[in-house]
Amino acid sequence: xxxxxxxxxxxxxPELLPAERLLELHxxxxxxxxxxxxxxxxxETRAVEPVDRLVGQxxxxxxxxxxxxxxxxxxxxxxxxxxxxxxxxxxFARYVLENAGRLAFPFRRYQIQKVWRGExxxxxxxxxxxxxxxxxxxxxxxAPHFEAEMPLVIAEVxxxxxxxxxxxxxxxxKIPEGFYLGIGLTDVAGxxxxxxxxxxxxxxxxxxxxxxxxxxxxxxxxxxxLASIRxxxxxxxxxxxxxGVEHPTLDEGLDALAxxxxxxxxxxxxxxxxxxxxxxxxxxxxGTVYETQLxxxxxxxxxxSGGRYDSLASDGRTSYPGVGISIGLTRLVxxxxxxxxxxxxxxxxxxxxVAVVDEESRTASRHVAxxxxxxxxxxxxxxxxxxxxxxxxxxxxxGIPFVWFPxxxxxxxxxxxxxxxxxxxxxALTWQCPPADLRPAVVTPQP
Amino acid sequence: xxxxxxxxxxxxxPELLPAERLLELHxxxxxxxxxxxxxxxxxETRAVEPVDRLVGQxxxxxxxxxxxxxxxxxxxxxxxxxxxxxxxxxxFARYVLENAGRLAFPFRRYQIQKVWRGExxxxxxxxxxxxxxxxxxxxxxxAPHFEAEMPLVIAEVxxxxxxxxxxxxxxxxKIPEGFYLGIGLTDVAGxxxxxxxxxxxxxxxxxxxxxxxxxxxxxxxxxxxLASIRxxxxxxxxxxxxxGVEHPTLDEGLDALAxxxxxxxxxxxxxxxxxxxxxxxxxxxxGTVYETQLxxxxxxxxxxSGGRYDSLASDGRTSYPGVGISIGLTRLVxxxxxxxxxxxxxxxxxxxxVAVVDEESRTASRHVAxxxxxxxxxxxxxxxxxxxxxxxxxxxxxGIPFVWFPxxxxxxxxxxxxxxxxxxxxxALTWQCPPADLRPAVVTPQP
Numbered sequence: 001x002x003x004x005x006x007x008x009x010x011x012x013x014p015e016l017l018p019a020e021r022l023l024e025l026h027x028x029x030x031x032x033x034x035x036x037x038x039x040x041x042x043x044e045t046r047a048v049e050p051v052d053r054l055v056g057q058x059x060x061x062x063x064x065x066x067x068x069x070x071x072x073x074x075x076x077x078x079x080x081x082x083x084x085x086x087x088x089x090x091x092f093a094r095y096v097l098e099n100a101g102r103l104a105f106p107f108r109r110y111q112i113q114k115v116w117r118g119e120x121x122x123x124x125x126x127x128x129x130x131x132x133x134x135x136x137x138x139x140x141x142x143a144p145h146f147e148a149e150m151p152l153v154i155a156e157v158x159x160x161x162x163x164x165x166x167x168x169x170x171x172x173x174k175i176p177e178g179f180y181l182g183i184g185l186t187d188v189a190g191x192x193x194x195x196x197x198x199x200x201x202x203x204x205x206x207x208x209x210x211x212x213x214x215x216x217x218x219x220x221x222x223x224x225x226l227a228s229i230r231x232x233x234x235x236x237x238x239x240x241x242x243x244g245v246e247h248p249t250l251d252e253g254l255d256a257l258a259x260x261x262x263x264x265x266x267x268x269x270x271x272x273x274x275x276x277x278x279x280x281x282x283x284x285x286x287g288t289v290y291e292t293q294l295x296x297x298x299x300x301x302x303x304x305s306g307g308r309y310d311s312l313a314s315d316g317r318t319s320y321p322g323v324g325i326s327i328g329l330t331r332l333v334x335x336x337x338x339x340x341x342x343x344x345x346x347x348x349x350x351x352x353x354v355a356v357v358d359e360e361s362r363t364a365s366r367h368v369a370x371x372x373x374x375x376x377x378x379x380x381x382x383x384x385x386x387x388x389x390x391x392x393x394x395x396x397x398x399g400i401p402f403v404w405f406p407x408x409x410x411x412x413x414x415x416x417x418x419x420x421x422x423x424x425x426x427x428a429l430t431w432q433c434p435p436a437d438l439r440p441a442v443v444t445p446q447p
Numbered sequence: 448x449x450x451x452x453x454x455x456x457x458x459x460x461p462e463l464l465p466a467e468r469l470l471e472l473h474x475x476x477x478x479x480x481x482x483x484x485x486x487x488x489x490x491e492t493r494a495v496e497p498v499d500r501l502v503g504q505x506x507x508x509x510x511x512x513x514x515x516x517x518x519x520x521x522x523x524x525x526x527x528x529x530x531x532x533x534x535x536x537x538x539f540a541r542y543v544l545e546n547a548g549r550l551a552f553p554f555r556r557y558q559i560q561k562v563w564r565g566e567x568x569x570x571x572x573x574x575x576x577x578x579x580x581x582x583x584x585x586x587x588x589x590a591p592h593f594e595a596e597m598p599l600v601i602a603e604v605x606x607x608x609x610x611x612x613x614x615x616x617x618x619x620x621k622i623p624e625g626f627y628l629g630i631g632l633t634d635v636a637g638x639x640x641x642x643x644x645x646x647x648x649x650x651x652x653x654x655x656x657x658x659x660x661x662x663x664x665x666x667x668x669x670x671x672x673l674a675s676i677r678x679x680x681x682x683x684x685x686x687x688x689x690x691g692v693e694h695p696t697l698d699e700g701l702d703a704l705a706x707x708x709x710x711x712x713x714x715x716x717x718x719x720x721x722x723x724x725x726x727x728x729x730x731x732x733x734g735t736v737y738e739t740q741l742x743x744x745x746x747x748x749x750x751x752s753g754g755r756y757d758s759l760a761s762d763g764r765t766s767y768p769g770v771g772i773s774i775g776l777t778r779l780v781x782x783x784x785x786x787x788x789x790x791x792x793x794x795x796x797x798x799x800x801v802a803v804v805d806e807e808s809r810t811a812s813r814h815v816a817x818x819x820x821x822x823x824x825x826x827x828x829x830x831x832x833x834x835x836x837x838x839x840x841x842x843x844x845x846g847i848p849f850v851w852f853p854x855x856x857x858x859x860x861x862x863x864x865x866x867x868x869x870x871x872x873x874x875a876l877t878w879q880c881p882p883a884d885l886r887p888a889v890v891t892p893q894p
Binding site: 007008009010013014015016017018021022025036037038039040041042043044045046047048050051055062063064065066067068069070071082083084094095097098099102103104106108109114116118128138143145146156263266267315347348349350362363366370373376377378379380383384394397398 | 454455456457460461462463464465468469472483484485486487488489490491492493494495497498502509510511512513514515516517518529530531541542544545546549550551553555556561563565575585590592593603710713714762794795796797809810813817820823824825826827830831841844845
């Protein structure tokens with residue numbers, strides 16, 4: 001097919017070059033492996049939902065929804081009003097309701113898919129991007145230990161990725177809720193929304209906004225004092241107590257957060273931080289909430305967030321409480337590529353280029369390649385029987401580390417490592433299974 | 448978030464239950480592994496293209512396109528008219544043009560993604576489905592050996608899948624083209640379109656249609672005689688020659704097809720079939736074309752098709768010839784599930800459930816699970832310290848084969864295989880790395 005000549009990128013719909021995509025795929029593989037090691041089952045939902053299921057989920061999401069309609073419809077098929085999903089939580093809630101009778105609860109699932117949001121594209125914000133979610137959902141009640149498990153899974157994913165240091169900030173919505181009620185601020189949601197702007201506008205402006213919303217200066221000061229507390233251990237409890245506020249909801253929240261942090265101290269010391277400023281914008285969180293920052297790139301924003309919700313879904317009779325967390329994969333990958341200069345060591349999975357001596361012996365080269373693949377070694381056969389120097393350059397331009405010369409017409413096969421220039425008899429090779437450098441490596445920039 | 452009560456499937460947008468999705472993921476893993484063993488580099492393109500790039504690609508595709516528009520747009524961002532891609536070839540052609548300066552040619556890529564077509568849903572036909580494509584594209588000229596490579600890659604994928612016998616039917620467009628011209632039928636495309644209906648309507652109706660389109664009864668007979676030829680070896684060449692038609696394009700086509708079949712006889716004997724009836728509807732194929740049938744389920748249609756095109760894309764100065772083949776993954780998976788009754792042996796990746804003796808010792812169970820994961824064994828910790836019988840039922844309902852009982856309060860750890868009932872000391876286990884039954888197995892129905 002002859003395509004039109006004009007080709008332009010579409011803002012907010014990023015695409016990667018081959019070596020970048022290999023880096024992304026490595027990250028996706030690690031995410032999936034750790035999710036599966038923790039017994040989360042893979043799910044995939046359709047890309048579209050009825051529009052009436054997407055709207056009214058809070059925040060600015062309504063006007064970011066992409067509607068989907070057939071360009072030409074006929075009378076025989078009635079299309080419902082459909083939209084592309086903007087997250088994986090809304091479709092998962094619908095999937096749970098639709099299949100509740102066929103799922104085993106508590107139900108643990110992971111889901112790695114594209115989502116679409118028509119927001120204004122900017123650095124680290126895209127209109128099409130990949131999310132990687134885990135959730136545990138149960139019927140009626142959900143055991144609290146799952147709230148401690150979520151950040152541990154993420155800590156294991158992030159430890160295995162080339163991200164450097166990171167912090168998972170944890171809070172419990174009941175702490176500010178009980179605290180605000182305890183100091184007489186009854187508009188909990190409104191107060192949370194204002195305090196949530198602390199990072200962006202600073203404490204003076206937040207104080208002003210709280211007072212403008214009806215708080216006394218003393219109430220505003222105490223709300224800010226709560227938001228300033230953070231600790232990698234359980235000391236946050238005493239610091240909140242020292243503020244002298246009493247409320248049963250506050251007690252519940254402190255106990256719950258202490259339980260999560262205690263498990264974190266045992267399994268991932270130094271990674272989980274009790275941070276009483278974290279609120280998460282979405283109204284449906286009712287307990288623990290999570291955000292994740294990469295140390296040194298805090299300004300990039302949270303790369304992994306989530307929380308506990310009392311009612312992920314409800315069919316009117318039964319409600320499904322859950323807890324979940326979502327990695328913003330596209331944002332993470334673009335940070336690694338654009339800000340930290342990471343890439344893969346080559347632009348193809350092939351670890352070996354099998355050279356072709358002359359077109360008559362292409363069959364011999366094909367057989368070498370088949371034998372290598374039988375041992376799990378990705379390879380390709382040279383596209384043309386050109387000079388060996390040209391065939392080596394073909395491998396070099398793609399970052400393929402080895403060139404295999406079949407011993408056509410006498411002499412044994414030879415294998416050259418084109419990075420070192422070293423060439424050895426193929427018989428002397430001991431590739432029993434793919435050695436480490438038969439996978440593309442993650443390449444970090446030299447300082 | 449509380450979702451509305453009404454939940455209904457959307458026709459043509461299939462979703463799988465967990466065990467079915469594990470089967471699909473196994474198939475996707477095999478496809479990807481073989482593609483990478485052959486040195487195809489992974490690519491992903493955005494889900495949307497400008498509508499003017501999607502329309503006019505031939506066939507009925509125009510009216511099947513899904514347009515995408517933001518439900519509420521503002522003045523600050525101008526949205527182009529976008530549509531969801533209906534295949535992976537059009538986006539790949541655009542990607543090649545857009546990134547030609549940064550790609551190394553011949554460029555080999557694979558792409559496994561969702562595509563959307565608003566056609567009428569029916570058995571084996573979906574509105575949202577996954578395709579798995581490989582293509583090789585070059586600048587100006589493409590070496591013919593790539594046309595033999597494509598079906599060999601597919602043969603290796605299909606051999607590793609639980610599909611039973613299959614046939615990859617191969618033809619070369621130049622054979623009917625040269626043959627029709629040789630017998631005086633100058634409307635090659637029109638004749639191909641009619642002969643392509645042979646499977647559906649039978650030879651008598653095709654003869655009638657050819658005659659109605661201007662062919663003599665003798666020309667129609669000879670076109671049908673060509674279409675009846677098939678062979679798993681090179682004997683098709685003599686059988687075409689025996690029809691006594693001479694044309695240089697026919698000679699070219701026969702030589703090219705013989706070269707493909709000869710490589711197939713060497714690498715995948717009995718799998719490639721020269722089948723002179725195969726035409727493929729799309730106009731842009733110019734050489735070798737492929738279709739794939741599962742033996743016993745031929746009526747399900749082709750599950751893997753493609754061909755050679757002289758101009759995948761062109762920017763006006765340079766043209767990019769290519770050859771590609773595409774597995775209809777969703778169709779294949781639904782055939783295996785709905786028609787052949789395949790599924791996975793469990794509904795979770797977890798191979799082990801670590802029991803919890805009492806809530807106080809949950810930490811000990813968590814540590815057992817961490818140690819198992821460190822050895823690559825997927826597991827989960829029981830959600831509640833209920834009676835062991837209930838914890839075993841939890842594993843059984845999900846198909847988890849092993850339950851691990853931590854030796855809390857004296858005594859060593861014990862591991863029970865709940866399929867056999869056998870229970871052994873954990874110290875006696877020799878799980879050095881995940882044994883085969885630590886991955887979900889493909890389960891075929893018992894006769």
